[in-house]
Structure formats: C-alpha cells, structure tokens
Amino acid sequence: GNSVTQMEGPVTLSEEAFLTINCTYTATGYPSLFWYVQYPGEGLQLLLKATKADDKGSNKGFEATYRKETTSFHLEKGSVQVSDSAVYFCALSDQRGYSTLTFGKGTMLLVSP
Amino acid sequence: DAGITQSPRHKVTETGTPVTLRCHQTENHRYMYWYRQDPGHGLRLIHYSYGVKDTDKGEVSDGYSVSRSKTEDFLLTLESATSSQTSVYFCAISEMSNSYNEQFFGPGTRLTVL
Numbered sequence: 435g436n437s438v439t440q441m442e443g444p445v446t447l448s449e450e451a452f453l454t455i456n457c458t459y460t461a462t463g464y465p466s467l468f469w470y471v472q473y474p475g476e477g478l479q480l481l482l483k484a485t486k487a488d489d490k491g492s493n494k495g496f497e498a499t500y501r502k503e504t505t506s507f508h509l510e511k512g513s514v515q516v517s518d519s520a521v522y523f524c525a526l527s528d529q530r531g532y533s534t535l536t537f538g539k540g541t542m543l544l545v546s547p
Numbered sequence: 548d549a550g551i552t553q554s555p556r557h558k559v560t561e562t563g564t565p566v567t568l569r570c571h572q573t574e575n576h577r578y579m580y581w582y583r584q585d586p587g588h589g590l591r592l593i594h595y596s597y598g599v600k601d602t603d604k605g606e607v608s609d610g611y612s613v614s615r616s617k618t619e620d621f622l623l624t625l626e627s628a629t630s631s632q633t634s635v636y637f638c639a640i641s642e643m644s645n646s647y648n649e650q651f652f653g654p655g656t657r658l659t660v661l
Contacts, residue, residue, distance in 0.1 A: 468649075470652075477637055477652035477653055478639075480649060480650075483649065534595060534605065535580075535650055539587060540589045
C-alpha cells in the first residue's frame with residue numbers, strides 16, 4: 435500500500451534560517467504529492483502540490499520538487515519567519531478516480547526570533 | 548476559504564455514550580472525508596463518501612459509522628464512545644474536477660471521552 439515517511443520533529447530554527455523537511459514515499463504508479471500546513475488550533479491548508487515527476491510546487495516562499503527517482507518530495511524555504519511555525523504534513527494521492535490521501539505523521543517547525 | 552463547518556467544535560462525553568459529529572459544506576463538492584488526528588500518527592482516514600448514500604471505510608473505521616443523506620452533510624457517529632476515540636476529528640471535501648485529489652479541511656472537532 436501507499437505510505438509517506440517524513441522527518442520527525444520538532445525542527446527548531448532561528449528566523450531567516452534555511453529550512454528543509456524531508457519526505458519520501460512509497461506508492462504504485464504515479465501519485466500526486468502535497469504539502470499541507472497546520473497552524474495552531476486550525477485545520478490543514480494546502481501549501482503546495484506537484485502532480486508529475488520533476489514538477490516543482492511553490493507557494494509563500496516554500497518549494498518542493500517531485501523526484502521520482504528518489505521517491506522524494508522535500509520541502510524547502512530559503513528564509514523562515516516566526517509566522518512559519520506550524521506542523522507540516524507530506525501527503526500523496528494516487529490517480530484513481532476518488533483516491534484518498536495518505537499522510538505522513540507531520541513535522542513541527544518552531545521558528546524563534 | 549472553502550465553506551466547511553464542523554459541529555460541535557468541542558465535546559466532552561463519557562464512555563459508552565453515542566456521539567455524532569457533523570460536517571457541513573456549501574461548496575457542492577462530491578467527495579467528503581472524516582479523519583482523526585492523533586500525536587505520532589498524523590491524520591488517518593476513518594470513512595469517506597463519494598456521493599449521497601455512497602460511503603466506504605478508511606484505515607481506522609472500527610467503532611465508527613457514517614451517513615450522507617444530502618450532498619452538503621456528512622455525519623460521523625460513534626455508537627458507543629471509548630477513551631481510545633479521544634482525538635481531534637477533521638472533515639475534508641474535494642471535487643474531482645482536477646486530475647489530482649486536492650482536499651479542503653474543516654476547522655476540526657476536539658472530542659474527549661472520559
């Protein structure tokens with residue numbers, strides 16, 4: 435079956451530091467890949483997505499590239515802000531008509547001033 | 548923001564009592580989902596619906612049932628709540644107009660079973 439593995443947290447960074455959160459996946463076929471973000475006390479919001487190999491998703495300064503050869507979709511940001519403190523979830527969806535999302539366990543990011 | 552509401556937002560109940568959580572959408576999306584979120588587990592799918600009266604089980608469906616009699620409402624029922632069902636429950640919706648399954652999430656319901 436499908437699975438997503440992401441690095442355990444918390445990841446603690448100072449403001450303006452470079453961020454990488456690793457995500458690898460196991461899936462058959464050609465899944466779509468997502469990063470969701472959850473701010474404290476809120477539901478999940480889609481941060482970015484990529485639907486085919488070598489696609490780069492980007493939003494709000496975050497980027498992730500769909501690497502089929504390494505089955506990875508690592509999240510990066512060049513300069514984090516305190517407001518980026520949240521839990522980040524990597525997820526995949528296969529290409530069936532009403533496929534469901536498989537989530538990683540989430541990585542908490544804490545950014546200090 | 549997608550029009551998704553969940554009720555109640557917080558609930559405390561006792562072991563053995565029935566509990567129903569409601570998810571309501573104003574987007575007319577076809578697909579609706581119930582997840583639970585627990586520390587160390589991320590989000591796990593309980594049940595989902597692909598149309599009115601059409602539902603299927605997810606990864607952790609034991610102890611839960613669902614119903615969808617209208618497009619806009621998806622109900623999650625715990626027939627006899629147990630302490631292991633203490634969790635935060637999220638509803639999500641999606642519409643397969645795109646080639647990928649982008650889901651939009653509600654604000655969550657925090658359930659405590661004593």
